[in-house]
Amino acid sequence: MSVGNSEEHPPRTAGTPGDDLVVAGVSKRYGGVPALSDVSVTIEAGKVHALVGENGAGKSTLGKIISGVIQPDEGILTLGGRPLVLRSPREALAHGIVTIAQELAIVPGLTVAENVYLGSEVATAGFVRRRELRRRFRELAGRVGFDLSADVIAGNLSTADQQKVEIMRALSRNASIVVMDEPSAALSSQETAALHEIIRSLSRQGTAVVLISHFLSEVLSLSDRITILRDGHLIRTVEAAGATEESLIEGMLGRSLSAAFPEKALGEPDAPVVLEVDHLRAPGVADCSFALRRGEILGIAGLVGAGRSELARAIFRDAKVSAGTVRLGGVELAGHSPHRSIHRGLVLIPESRKEMGLLMGRSVRENISLSRLDLVSRLGWIAARRERRAVSQLMQKTTVKAASMALPATMLSGGNQQKLLFARSVMCSPSVLIADEPTRGVDVGSKRAIYDLLREMAEDGMGIIVISSELEEVLGLAHRVLVMRHGRISAELTGENMSQQAVLAAAFAETAPPKETR
Amino acid sequence: MNNQIAEHQDRLEEADTAPAGFRVGTARLLRSWRTAGILIPFLILFAVLSITSQPFLHTSNLINILDQQAATLCIAAAGTLVLVAGGIDLSVGATYGLSTVVAGEIAAHHSPALAIAAAVLVGLTVGLINGLIVTVFRINPLITTLAMSFVIGGAAVKVTSGNLIVLSANSGFYKFANAQFLTVPSAVWMTILFVVVLGLLLSRTTFGRYIVASGGNAEAARLAGVRVNLIKVVAFTLSGGAAGLGGVIDISRLLSAQAGSGGNALAFTVLAGIVVGGTSIAGGEGSVWRTGIGVLFIALIGNGFNLLGVDPLYQQIVLGVILLLAVGLDAWARQRRR
Numbered sequence: 090m091s092v093g094n095s096e097e098h099p100p101r102t103a104g105t106p107g108d109d110l111v112v113a114g115v116s117k118r119y120g121g122v123p124a125l126s127d128v129s130v131t132i133e134a135g136k137v138h139a140l141v142g143e144n145g146a147g148k149s150t151l152g153k154i155i156s157g158v159i160q161p162d163e164g165i166l167t168l169g170g171r172p173l174v175l176r177s178p179r180e181a182l183a184h185g186i187v188t189i190a191q192e193l194a195i196v197p198g199l200t201v202a203e204n205v206y207l208g209s210e211v212a213t214a215g216f217v218r219r220r221e222l223r224r225r226f227r228e229l230a231g232r233v234g235f236d237l238s239a240d241v242i243a244g245n246l247s248t249a250d251q252q253k254v255e256i257m258r259a260l261s262r263n264a265s266i267v268v269m270d271e272p273s274a275a276l277s278s279q280e281t282a283a284l285h286e287i288i289r290s291l292s293r294q295g296t297a298v299v300l301i302s303h304f305l306s307e308v309l310s311l312s313d314r315i316t317i318l319r320d321g322h323l324i325r326t327v328e329a330a331g332a333t334e335e336s337l338i339e340g341m342l343g344r345s346l347s348a349a350f351p352e353k354a355l356g357e358p359d360a361p362v363v364l365e366v367d368h369l370r371a372p373g374v375a376d377c378s379f380a381l382r383r384g385e386i387l388g389i390a391g392l393v394g395a396g397r398s399e400l401a402r403a404i405f406r407d408a409k410v411s412a413g414t415v416r417l418g419g420v421e422l423a424g425h426s427p428h429r430s431i432h433r434g435l436v437l438i439p440e441s442r443k444e445m446g447l448l449m450g451r452s453v454r455e456n457i458s459l460s461r462l463d464l465v466s467r468l469g470w471i472a473a474r475r476e477r478r479a480v481s482q483l484m485q486k487t488t489v490k491a492a493s494m495a496l497p498a499t500m501l502s503g504g505n506q507q508k509l510l511f512a513r514s515v516m517c518s519p520s521v522l523i524a525d526e527p528t529r530g531v532d533v534g535s536k537r538a539i540y541d542l543l544r545e546m547a548e549d550g551m552g553i554i555v556i557s558s559e560l561e562e563v564l565g566l567a568h569r570v571l572v573m574r575h576g577r578i579s580a581e582l583t584g585e586n587m588s589q590q591a592v593l594a595a596a597f598a599e600t601a602p603p604k605e606t607r
Numbered sequence: 608m609n610n611q612i613a614e615h616q617d618r619l620e621e622a623d624t625a626p627a628g629f630r631v632g633t634a635r636l637l638r639s640w641r642t643a644g645i646l647i648p649f650l651i652l653f654a655v656l657s658i659t660s661q662p663f664l665h666t667s668n669l670i671n672i673l674d675q676q677a678a679t680l681c682i683a684a685a686g687t688l689v690l691v692a693g694g695i696d697l698s699v700g701a702t703y704g705l706s707t708v709v710a711g712e713i714a715a716h717h718s719p720a721l722a723i724a725a726a727v728l729v730g731l732t733v734g735l736i737n738g739l740i741v742t743v744f745r746i747n748p749l750i751t752t753l754a755m756s757f758v759i760g761g762a763a764v765k766v767t768s769g770n771l772i773v774l775s776a777n778s779g780f781y782k783f784a785n786a787q788f789l790t791v792p793s794a795v796w797m798t799i800l801f802v803v804v805l806g807l808l809l810s811r812t813t814f815g816r817y818i819v820a821s822g823g824n825a826e827a828a829r830l831a832g833v834r835v836n837l838i839k840v841v842a843f844t845l846s847g848g849a850a851g852l853g854g855v856i857d858i859s860r861l862l863s864a865q866a867g868s869g870g871n872a873l874a875f876t877v878l879a880g881i882v883v884g885g886t887s888i889a890g891g892e893g894s895v896w897r898t899g900i901g902v903l904f905i906a907l908i909g910n911g912f913n914l915l916g917v918d919p920l921y922q923q924i925v926l927g928v929i930l931l932l933a934v935g936l937d938a939w940a941r942q943r944r945r
Contacts, residue, residue: 407830431832439830446830448823450891459820460832462813469812513831 108169109133110155110186110266110297115164117150124150127164128323130316132266135295137288139308139329142318142341149270151318152301156188156268157181187259188268195251197244202226204243205257229261235287249280256287260296267291268299273307285311303559305334317341350565351537351544353386360384362419363552364435364521366404369413373399375576376413381521381552386543388567389556390592396576397556398440401523405437406430418520431460436514440525440556446510447498454480454494457512464516483512488538504535511542522546523554528562540566560589572596645884645897645933649904656907660914668910670791674860676906677784677794678703678853679873680899683880684805685842685849687898690881691809692842693822693890694741694748699850700874701756702733705763706854707864710780711772714858719780727851733759734847738840748843756871763866774862784859794856801852805845806895818842823891879926880905883933905929 110132117125125147132138132155140148153159155166157175166173168184175181178188195204202222226239235253237246243254252272259267269288273281288298288311302308308315308329315332317324317340324340364381373396381387389397402408404415406425415422417433427437439445447456457480458465465476480494489508491501498506507527514522524543528536543566547553557563563570570587572580572595580595582588656663673680682699689696706726714722737755741748774780784794809815820828821835829835858864884901886893905926912922 405830426834427830428832428834437830439827444824445826447827448820448891451819451823455816455819459816459828462816466813469814471811471813471816517832 108265110173111167112151112155113165113167115151115154115161115166117147117154117159117161123321125154125161125321128318128321129164130323130326132297132299133314134265134297135292136313137292137298137300137311139300139302139312139315140318141302141305141308141315141337146318146341147321148301148318150321152188152268152270152299155181155266155299156186158188182262185263185265186268187262187264187266188270189252189255189259189272190270195243195254197242199243200240201237201243201246201254202239204254205229205261207258209262225261226257229257232260247280249283252280252284253287256291260291264296266297266299268301270301271303272300273302273304281307305337308337309334350561351541353544353566353568357382357384363417364404364554365414365416365419367414367416369400369403369415370411371399371403371408373576374403374408377573377576377578378413379571379578379581381554383520383550383552384547385569386547386553386555386567388563388570389554389573390560390563390570391573391579391596393558395573395596397573398525399576400573401437401525401554401556405435405523407437431517431519434517434520436460436517436519436522438510438514438522438524438527440529442503442506442510442529447506449499450497452495452497453484453489453491453501453509456498456509457483457494457516460513461516479516480512483516487512487515487542502535504531504538507531507535507539508542511539515546519551521552521554523556525556526558527555528557528559560592564589564592645900645904649900649907652904652907652911656911656914660911663911663914666790668914670795672903672906672910673795673798674792676902677798677860678857679877679880679906680798680902681801681849681853681856682846682873683877683884683898683902684802684895685846686877687881687884687886687893687895688805688809688818688842689748689846690886690888691822691890691893692818692839693825694839694843695878695888696734696737696752696843696846697749697871697874697878698733698737698752698756698759699846699853699877700869700871701759701763702730702847702850703854703857703869703873704867705733705759705766706730706851707858707868708763708766708772708866710855710858711774711864712766714774714778714780715772719778719783722780723783723855726855727848730851730854731844731848733850734844735840737847738843741843742836742839756874760867760870767864767866769866772858772864774858776862780859781862782859784856792860794860797852797856801849802895802899806899809893809895814838814841819891821890876905877902879930882937883929885933885937887937888934889937 112128112130112132115125115128116123128147128151130138130151140151142148150159154161154175157178157180160176166175173184175184175186181188196207199207203217205226206222223239230237230239235257237250237253237257243251246254256267272288273284285307288300291298292313300308300312309332312329314326315329315337316326317337319341327336360383362380363383366380367378369377375396377400379387389400391397399408403410405427406415406422406429407427409425417430417435420433422430422433422435430437443449448459454476458476462471462476465472465479477494483489484491484494487508489501489505489512491505498509501509511527527543528539531539540562543553543555555563555566564587567587568583570582570592571578572582572592574596580591582591582595662668682703686696686699706729709729710722710726713725733755737748737752740746740751740755782793784792784797786793788796809818817828817833817835817838820831820833821838825835854869857868880902881893881898882888882901883904884894884897884899886898908925908929909922912919912925
C-alpha cells in the first residue's frame with residue numbers, strides 16, 4: 090500500500106530538509122467502529138500531500154494521528170526511518186510537526202509578534218524582551234515573505250492574516266511538517282490565493298505540508314501527491330499531475346456524482362410568489378431584490394463573506410435592516426424578531442447547528458418542539474403525550490435516527506443533528522424556509538436524505554432558499570440560482586445557464602461578469 | 608449499511624477522541640447524578656442525624672427547620688429559574704432586607720394586607736429593573752445585581768432611618784406567617800406551595816422550556832423563535848418577587864426588622880443551595896425541587912451540627928467543601944460531554 094518512491098532523497102533547495110514521515114498500516118477504531126483501516130502513506134519532505142475524501146472518510150482522523158492529537162490502535166509512524174510515538178500535539182511539535190486547525194488558535198488581544206512567540210517568549214526574569222521579540226519576528230517575516238506588522242493587535246486582522254500568524258508560529262518552531270485541516274474553508278478568494286502562495290513557499294523551503302481539503306481544485310493546483318480515502322480505507326495515492334477532479338470524485342464516492350441528487354421537480358413558473366425581497370439593505374447586504382415562488386428551490390451561491398448568510402438573517406428580521414422591504418405572502422414583514430417571523434411562516438435553519446441551531450445538551454424532543462410549543466400545550470402547560478406524538482411523527486418524516494427522543498442532541502451524528510433542525514422547521518409548517526449550509530459537516534448518506542427532504546418540502550408547497558458553499562449542491566438542488574458578491578446579487582442563473590463556470594464567473598465577477606440581471 | 612457506518616464515523620470524528628461507549632456511559636451517569644444527585648447525600652445525612660441525635664427526628668424540630676428555611680427556600684426556588692435562564696441574582700439578599708423594612712414600616716401603621724402587597728411589589732420591581740438592565744443594556748447579570756444590591760441596601764437604610772422596627776405579636780400581620788394549619792405554620796405551607804408552583808413552571812410549562820433554552824444556548828433559542836429577553840426579564844422579576852415574599856414571611860415570623868438583614872450572606876446561601884442541588888451555574892440545566900433538597904441539605908448540616916454540639920466553625924468548612932464538590936462535579940460532567 091505504501092507509496093513507492095523512486096527518488097529517495099530529492100535535492101532540497103532551501104531551508105533545512107526534514108525527513109520523510111511514513112505512516113504504516115495505521116488503524117483507528119472509535120467504540121468498535123473503524124474510522125481508519127490499515128492505511129499507509131508516505132509524506133515526503135518538502136512536498137504538498139493532500140488527503141481527500143467525503144466526511145467520515147477518515148482524513149481528519151489521519152491528520153490527527155499525524156499531529157499527535159489521537160493515537161492509532163494499530164500501525165506505526167516513522168520519521169526518517171526512526172519509529173515515532175506521538176502521545177500529544179506537544180510531542181508532535183517537538184518533532185517538528187505542527188497543526189494549523191480550522192479554528193484558529195490566536196489570542197485576539199495580543200499583538201502579532203506576541204502571538205507568534207506565544208509560549209516561547211524571549212524573556213529575562215519573566216519580563217518579555219520586546220525589542221528582541223520584534224527583531225526575531227522581522228527576521229522570520231522576511232524569510233517567509235509576509236508583510237505583517239509586529240505590533241498590530243491580532244484580533245483586528247483578517248482571517249487570512251490571522252492564518253499567516255499561525256503559520257509563522259509554526260515556522261518559528263522550526264516545523265518540518267505542517268498539517269492543515271481545511272485551511273481555506275473560512276477564507277475569501279483573495280485570502281485563499283494568498284494562502285496558496287504560502288503553501289507553495291513552505292514546500293519550496295523544504296517543509297512538507299499535509300493538506301486536508303474539500304476543495305478539489307485547490308488540491309489539484311497545490312499538491313504533489315493526493316491520497317484518496319473512503320470509509321476509512323486507503324483507495325489510492327496518486328501523483329497530482331495525473332489526476333483530475335473527476336478521477337478524484339470517482340475515487341472518493343466510488344460512484345459518479347449525478348446519483349447524489351434527487352431528480353428535480355419541474356418548477357411552476359406561474360406559481361404564486363410567497364416571498365418578495367425588495368431593495369433590502371442591511372449590514373453586509375447591499376440592495377438585494379428577488380422573489381421566491383411556491384414550490385420553488387432557490388439556490389444562493391457565492392464566496393464566503395459575499396453576504397449570503399447576512400441576507401438570510403436580514404430576511405429573517407434578525408439583523409438591523411436599514412432599507413427595503415420583505416413581503417411574506419404579500420404582507421410586509423415588519424419589526425425585528427425571529428419570533429414574529431416564525432409565527433408568520435418564515436423559518437431559518439442557521440449555518441452553524443451547534444452554535445446557532447441546537448441546544449446540544451437537551452433532548453431530541455425538546456430541540457424539535459422548541460419553536461412551536463404552543464401546538465402541544467394549553468395555556469402554557471405542555472401536554473407531554475401530545476408532544477411525544479408530534480415529535481415522533483416529525484422524526485419519522487424527517488428520518489431522524491435516534492435510539493430515543495430523550496437522548497441529548499450531542500449523542501446524535503452530524504447528519505441527524507441537522508435533521509433535528511429540519512424536523513423543527515417542518516413543525517412550524519412555514520411558507521418559506523431558508524436553509525443556510527444545510528449539509529455542512531454531514532456524511533454522504535445523510536446528505537442525500539436532506540436533499541430528498543428539501544425536495545419533498547418544496548413539493549408540499551414551501552418556497553425554499555438554499556444557501557451553500559458547495560456548488561454541486563446549489564446546482565443539483567435549485568431551480569434557479571442567485572450568485573452573490575460583495576453583498577449584491579451579481580447574477581441570476583436559470584435552466585441552461587446554471588453551470589459551475591457561470592456561478593464562479595459571477596462570484597468572481599471582477600474578472601468576467603456574466604449577464605447582470607439586477 | 609454503509610451509510611450507517613459513515614454516519615457513525617461522522618459523529619465519531621466530531622466526537623474527537625473519546626470513545627462512544629465511554630461517552631454514553633458518562634452521559635447516563637450524569638443524568639442519574641442530575642436527577643438523584645443531591646437526594647442520596649441528603650437521605651444519608653438525614654438517616655445519620657436520625658440515629659445519632661435524639662431530638663432531630665421530632666416533628667417540632669423538622670417543622671422548625673422548614674419554618675426557618677421558608678424565605679431561603681422561596682428565594683432559591685426563583686433563583687433557580689434565573690440561573691437556568693443563564694443569569695444570576697446576587698441582589699436577593701438586599702431585596703429581602705428592603706422588603707422586610709418596607710413591610711415592617713407599613714404594618715406598624717396600616718393594614719397587614721397592604722404591608723404584604725407593598726413588600727412583594729417592591730421585590731417584583733427590583734427584579735424587573737434587574738431584568739431590564741441585564742437584557743436592554745446587556746450588562747453582565749453578576750455585576751448588575753451586585754450593583755443593585757448596594758443601591759437597594761442604601762434604600763433600606765433610608766426607609767428605616769437606621770432604626771430597628773419592632774411589631775406587636777397581636778397584630779393580624781403576625782398571623783400571616785404563624786397561623787397554624789395541621790400543626791404546621793402558614794409560612795411552611797406558603798413555601799411548599801411556592802416551590803411546587805415554580806417547580807412545575809420550570810419542568811412542565813412552555814415558559815420553563817423557554818427558560819432552559821435561553822440559558823442553554825441563547826442564540827439558538829432566539830433563532831428558534833424564543834423571546835429570550837422577555838424570558839430573562841420574567842425570571843429576574845420572579846426572583847425579585849420571591850425575595851419580597853421571603854422578606855415578608857420572615858418579618859411576620861420574627862416581628863422585627865432592620866435595614867441590612869439578609870444581605871450578601873443570604874444571597875450566597877441561596878446560591879449555595881441552588882448549586883448544591885445540581886443546577887448548573889452555566890445555565891440551561893437545573894430543577895427547582897433539587898434546589899429545595901439542596902437548601903434543606905445545607906440546613907440539615909447546620910441543624911445537625913447544633914444538635915450534636917459540634918463547633919459551628921466546622922459547619923462552614925463542611926459547607927464550603929460540599930459546594931466545591933458540587934461545582935467541580937458539574938464542570939467535570941460538562942467537560943466530558945463536550
